[in-house]
Amino acid sequence: MDFSLLRNIISRYCVGEEIWVDSRTVYIGHKEPPPGAEAYIPQRYPDNRIVSSKYTFWNFIPKNLFEQFRRIANFYFLVIFLVQLIIDTPTSPVTSGLPLFFVITVTAIKQVGDIVVVKEDETFPCDLILLSSSRPDGTCFVTTTSLDGESSHKTYYAIPDTMAFRTEQEVDSLHATIECEQPQPDLYKFVGRINIYKDKEEPVARPLGAENLLLRGATLKNTQHIHAVAVYTGMETKMALNYQSKSQKRSAVEKSMNAFLIVYLCILISKAVINTVLKYAWQWSPDRDEPWYNHRTEHERQRHVVIRAFTDFLAFMVLFNYIIPVSMYVTVEMQKFLGSYFISWDEEMFDEELGEGAQVNTSDLNEELGQVEYVFTDKTGTLTENNMEFIECCVDGNVYIPHAICNGQILSAASSIDMIDASPGGYRREYEDLFFRALCLCHTVQVKEEETVDGIKRGIHQGRPTSFYISSSPDEVALVEGMKRLGYTYLRLKDNYMEILNKDDEIERFELLHVLNFDSVRRRMSVIVKSSSGDYLLFCKGADSSIFPRVVSGKVEQVKARVEQNAVEGLRTLCVAYRRLSESEYQEACHHLMEAKLALQDREQRLAQAYDIIERDFVLLGATAVEDRLQEKAADTIESLHKAGMKVWVLTGDKMETAAATCYASKLFRRTTQILELTKKRTEEQSLHDVLFELNRTVLRQRSISGLSVDCLDFGLIIDGATLSAVLKPNQEGAGHGNYREIFLEICRNCSAVLCCRMAPLQKAQIVKLIKASKEHPITLAIGDGANDVSMILEAHVGIGIMGKEGRQAARNSDYAIPKFKHLKKMLLVHGHYYYIRIAELVQYFFYKNVCFIFPQFLYQFFCGFSQQPLYDTAYLTLYNISFTSLPILLYSLVEQHVSMDTLKREPSLYRDIAKNSLLRWPVFLYWTCLGVFDAVVFFFGAYFLFDNTTFTSNGQLMTTNTQMMFGNWTFGTLIFTVLVFTVTLKLALDTHHWTWINHFVIWGSLLFYVIFSLLWGGIIWPFLNYQRMYYVFMQMLSSGPAWLSIILLITVSLLPDVIKKVLCRAMCPTATERAQDHQKLLPGSVADVTPLSFCRSCKGTSADSSHLHLGTAESLSLCRSDPLPQKLLAHLAEGGGTDLCPLSPYMLRLSGAGFAYYAPGPETSV
């Protein structure tokens, strides 16, 4: 018992989540195994509750403190608090505001090992192993929409030995144990084994995989009921594990915040040191140290001088500790948390088709959206719709086109190839049959027969209007549908037999033996079927690069040519091959697969090995081409990102030609773009070294020639996976040749667009990492929709997932998820921009207001004998950051809009104004700090001279008319504090550009609150306080005319420099943002008229030659108008052919032309 617990604990806390080697044993129905089988070790499992919030009621205080202490300010905060508790300090321990916490508890307390009955349309309460189902074949259908967004029905399988169980008694008679791995978050991985004990027989072991595991959160469909046994419960379910382990990304703003904090910490310490030293210098004479009127206690006197000095130092630290705005962290946290709602509330980012809007998975990175310099985007499903349409197939060099899409224009370039309409003949017939059958069989498509399905629908309009094909891969659906148009209809999978309706309306049945699932590393999938004639056939389809090396015969050359031709046109190509297996070969394959599937550990690796052995010696059948259209407004979005100064990289696994065509269509590469090629083809001719240096020279020369017009002339780079890994490989030739990596980065820096094709998922992450680590440390953003983009999404500073058709894995692992690529524009240009300026102001303002707050207190020490006498009352010290000045800045940081949303969208170049963390750079920080010091000096010495009579020797008190009474030190402090609160609040009011009624309410409200609080605080003798120092102080001050006059004067003087600075900067050297503000003011509301002008204004490279300028205008015009301008685009194309500067192969030029011609009529080029 103890041992098991210990082991559990160790495995849970000491081992990383990914490498839990330990397994657990579950006793079904809590029945012990027969004696001798294994010792019965009852384990303790968590109850079935999921707490998905950060804090609960119980762990709030420790966990919150822990979270706080993780920060750089943590230690400081703790020290101050302890010092306040231990020594005699001028201020009392102060609490910060309460952060938000909420608890969502789902209660369904169940114990592990219990057998659960789930009925149709019910949601599984925990992770379950399917024992039996109401369907005779032991399967059940499940949708996992709430888990991964896939709306298709997935089939799960019961264990063969138990699938016959029908009644509860039968199920109850089951005697078995389940061994499985300890819980881990991967939804699609499960490794386990069930041992079934039958009377007096050897226990039977069966493998359990992800296909047996029903996940909590999924819903049972099309199945009346199931029996299942619980394996993971509560916080251990895969769903719960996925709630946790969010990325620990930190934004650039937070980094500068921490840097500022260190500066302030230094200021604080030096202040305390200076004061301590001065104190001891000043009180060197005993008459000052202890005048007759102010003796120490005996106890104090006996203390050693060193201890006294140290205590004094600490007391000064406590007195000045408010300069480090601890409440800033709370405010920043709240700002991020509340502010992120605006993203999910945004109606413009809501997609009607998907029925979902943007989704925020972490609010820590909101402002990072305004800092993006590099955008890495996936192609399929991100730039393109992932809405596939079957275009053609090529069987042994013969092209087949479904009549519906027959379009001679597209194929004009391919006229050399015979066009036949599926006419049979000779040996062709055999290949053709095999090819079509291969495509009908080699897939994981399901047939759905209901009309009313949520999510993606695809009707089969011929024959049966009520059935749909559903698959997690749109390519497969397109292929199966394409086959249907060519005469071969996939009907269904029934009892492991796949039924096909062939051309002659006969039903063919194939027994499905094995499915070798698709994965992005292998880039292919296979099925093994047994035909009615008893042949074992292996059909495989996959990317050409993963098929061709495994092909032994077939018309490789023709197919290859056709595949390349199609890729040039931007079509997605797949190759199809088959292999005939003999009985013995099949048995061997079976053996490999079963062995791998039964393994508890390294199952993935073993499966991959088994697949590798089985998938070889193919006979090539042909290739298919599927069209994937660009997403709506993808080109417009990319253009905006370019204008905003971002570099866009497309990372794709597709072929270079396909990808390049998409890039042209999406305006990533423009007519003027010079294409630099760094591909395998080229490096085979020259050495990598030479190519790199040559490209580098080209880039540098162009830059020096064009000089002024750098902005308008851009380069595009195309690199493929193989070359990339060569570039990134550590240089073996020694340091003499320099590092390729550096040269490569240098080239990339000068390219506004880069296309990386043929990338493996991990390479995508590598690229992101490479750019992240380059010497400018740019902020990167990765956007993708599929599982293969997850690695780069996690690697980039900001990861964005598209809620695509290939499941939710990318969206789940991302920081933000959006429905469409076009939403990226608003996300970055509007939300990101807003969040950045908001948080930048928040950070700067917080430091500023605390300097204003604490610096007078520092100055006061020079006038009170360095005795740590606080200037302000304790209530003021405590409430300053919590209530008097906190709400206005919080609200500002939530709703400020310095420029209207429309302007931001219209003029992406405004994004450059905030690039490189420009509002939080050191000069800006210095300005704010100086402003704070200036204001503090004004407050203190203003009050000082008011309390001072300059004509005669100083006097400490002021007299008022109506009462002729004296003011003491608390009035002095209150006067300064009043000026302080009004000044910092009005300073924020001056910075606010967007006054909604809430701003008015909060700003004037918080000033009013201060006045009312002060009146109340001084109005009563508070019975629970043992001092009444503030009694009537505020009222007495307000009843004095000079106090009013001086408050007004001091506020004016404090605000003056900032106003002047703002006005002068705006007049002398306005930024683009300020110009936009002016413009917005001049022409309120008239959006459309402004656009062309503003584009010109924002273009800094106006000195470029006139054709460029003309082009820019034309482009922007075409963007603004709603009607498409195909002629204009064609004209671009013609001009594009004339650019002879490009070191581009003729091949590439032709390609670009094709890309344009092909995409011109599409809806994506017009806005």
Next chain:
Amino acid sequence: MMASSYNAKEEDGHHSGASSGTGVSKNKKPDNTAFKQQRLPAWQPILTAGSVLPAFFVIGLIFIPIGIGLYVTSNNIKEFEIDYTGVSSDSPCYNCAKNFTWNTTEPCVCTVNFTLHQPFESNVFMYYGLSNFYQNHRRYVKSRDDRQLNGDLSALTDPSKECEPYRKSGDVSIAPCGAIANSLFNDTLVLYYVDSNNSISEIPLVKKGIAWWTDKHVKFRNPAGNSNLTLAFKDTAKPVNWAKPVYELDPSDPENNGFINEDFIVWMRTAALPTFRKLYRIIQKKSGATPTLPNGNYMLNITYNYPVLSFDGRKRMILSTISWMGGKNPFLGIAYITVGSICFFLGVVLLIIHHKYDNRNTSADIPS
């Protein structure tokens, strides 16, 4: 003050899409409210040279007259100050200062003569001023017990720890406890007018009405339950440095005795700066046309009880009239004049800039 344009963005009723969506999408669709879409109508002011410029002129035009008014008023206030510490040997109080000991039974008296060259009209306020006296030292400021001073009986016999080392005298607790009370200013100042025929007449000094009303009537209370102050304070000791106990501060007037003695209350309001003055007495305006203090010779009689030389302090006596804006303080007037002029000047500068740059900007904005 700021340029403004009301930019009220109407909510555009985009409800067409909602009907087409299924039940799920309807639920998830964000509300089309102005707040959630960040389209609340807003006033969008921008600080430009053109818009700020009038504000500067207005501030200048308001501040300068106020400043002049303040300055003139301050200058009309008459103030007279005399240092009677007795540092130099020719000063009348030199001996008193030099021979000071705490345990004298016979108080040292010295007399300072001075001349007022101008008559002081209306009410004249008499202050004592101390320099280099750190009433704002932290140890000093907190060394008091407001409960005790408020008449709390338990605090009377058991004062707050903050009063240490002036909390107990032997075993008896001190009332009022603490360093502030202990160091109560106890010089007695008497003012005489010496008229032209050398006859000396004492000027009546009013000792009430010098403290805040709320302090005297609410914050400071004698111990309750006993009208006889001697009995009320019977279990307490006098502060160490006091000559007489608290209930003998002003035996002549029970309303000004004990904790509610106004001299005591004034002293208990600790000064903000080490050099300060505190109100001592008020010389009421005489009826008729005669000035309160006519010009001529005066004699200040000081009972010298308060030592300041040990910490290099100074003692002063100040006579001052007041105006609507309080005591003499030219700083505020000068500051107002200065700030007003600067604003006016900046207004002019901005006017030039506005003309120069605004033209340039607008011409640059419009492409040929």
